Amino acid sequence: MAGASTTTPVEFNPYAHEVHDDPFPFYERLREEAPVYENRKLGFYALSRYDDVLAALHDHETFCNRYGITLEPKSPLPMMLTMDPPEHTAMRRLVSRVFTPRRVADLEPSIRALSAKYLDPLVPEGRCDLIGDYSAKLPMDVISTMLGVPPDDQDMLRGWTDDMIHRDEGQPEMTDRGIEAGARLYEYLSAMVTAKRARPGDDLTSALLEASLDGERLGDRDVVGFLLLLIIAGNETTTKLIGNAVYWLWRNPAERQKLLDDPSRIPDAVEETLRYEGSTQLMARTLTRDHTLHDVTMREGSKVLLLLGSANRDPRVWDRPDVFDIDREGLNRHLGFGHGIHVCLGAALARLEMRIALEHLHERMLDYEVDEGGMERIHSGNVRGYARMPLTFRPA
Numbered sequence: 001m002a003g004a005s006t007t008t009p010v011e012f013n014p015y016a017h018e019v020h021d022d023p024f025p026f027y028e029r030l031r032e033e034a035p036v037y038e039n040r041k042l043g044f045y046a047l048s049r050y051d052d053v054l055a056a057l058h059d060h061e062t063f064c065n066r067y068g069i070t071l072e073p074k075s076p077l078p079m080m081l082t083m084d085p086p087e088h089t090a091m092r093r094l095v096s097r098v099f100t101p102r103r104v105a106d107l108e109p110s111i112r113a114l115s116a117k118y119l120d121p122l123v124p125e126g127r128c129d130l131i132g133d134y135s136a137k138l139p140m141d142v143i144s145t146m147l148g149v150p151p152d153d154q155d156m157l158r159g160w161t162d163d164m165i166h167r168d169e170g171q172p173e174m175t176d177r178g179i180e181a182g183a184r185l186y187e188y189l190s191a192m193v194t195a196k197r198a199r200p201g202d203d204l205t206s207a208l209l210e211a212s213l214d215g216e217r218l219g220d221r222d223v224v225g226f227l228l229l230l231i232i233a234g235n236e237t238t239t240k241l242i243g244n245a246v247y248w249l250w251r252n253p254a255e256r257q258k259l260l261d262d263p264s265r266i267p268d269a270v271e272e273t274l275r276y277e278g279s280t281q282l283m284a285r286t287l288t289r290d291h292t293l294h295d296v297t298m299r300e301g302s303k304v305l306l307l308l309g310s311a312n313r314d315p316r317v318w319d320r321p322d323v324f325d326i327d328r329e330g331l332n333r334h335l336g337f338g339h340g341i342h343v344c345l346g347a348a349l350a351r352l353e354m355r356i357a358l359e360h361l362h363e364r365m366l367d368y369e370v371d372e373g374g375m376e377r378i379h380s381g382n383v384r385g386y387a388r389m390p391l392t393f394r395p396a
Contacts (some may be wrong), residue, residue, distance in 0.1 A: 012037055016383040027310035036296040044071060045298045046305040050314035053306045058340040059251035060084055063304060070284050071303055077225035083095035094211055095226060111353060114141050115360045123364050123395045130389040135242035139353055139360045143234030147227060148203030160185045161235045167293030189224045238350045240279035240385025242357045250370045252324045259362055268326040270354045276324050281309035281381045308335045
């Protein structure tokens, strides 16, 4: 029935600490009590069941990206993630030419060398902060090197991206510090694009500037928008995924032992992490028309949150969904990288980085223990992971 009430005993605000610390009980109640949930205060609907989220990800004509993929206003920069066909189709075809599986596979030796560079000074100490000392540095180093960012600037860029995704309690808006960080990152990338256009190098930025589709090249603002997307996604997604994987393997020693007995199982642990506690918990879309689902009519122009984290634990799809199990069947069905035309362009790179990280960590940090009392979570509406994770271990 059109306009049916979606009021439930649970109130879902993705920016609240209570939900942020452990959203999965909320997801379970939403799936059962309000498969179409409405938060009138913040002005959004939310879909929590796997089939509904998957269908919305594939229906870009109804659930569009052009008004942004979060609750807050979208960036004014042209970004592939906030485009719809035909603009998105053309942009994706163009950038895919410089982000091919072969280019990603060719990065494996350099990623292994970078991983060793960060682990070498840590291993003899027998303790480290996994996030600050390793998992936050490796992905940023990889993506920065690909883009042509000087090594001395990488920590600065990572700090800016951290500030940009942070949200205060209950608030979807970017903080003043995040706004300032976004402005500085934009200025930095704009200057880099100008420099690369004058003196191209052997890097992804130069390749983007030189790439053309049907005789059309990307403008500077288009390239800056794509670089901004890569810097943020390349940093946050894999940094948090590595931490989440290490934590849940520690919490599930039998699963970790499977990797120690057979390292070829590490890709399975990567996929189960993406399903069980992916770093991207939700994506927003905007309705281009009224849409009725489960007897609830969502109104044209409304934001709809697609809860990837909830879909990935839907018991209609997954047996024992709240158990971390690397032997799980059908792991390739998870939505950790999205689905459809907007599936993550960097998924292959994130998987490669995670595989190498877990291989090296399990080879060199034996019998590791996580200091749960010293852990700190980031606070963001859609990114889930840790800002700090102290480890102790026996050096290999």
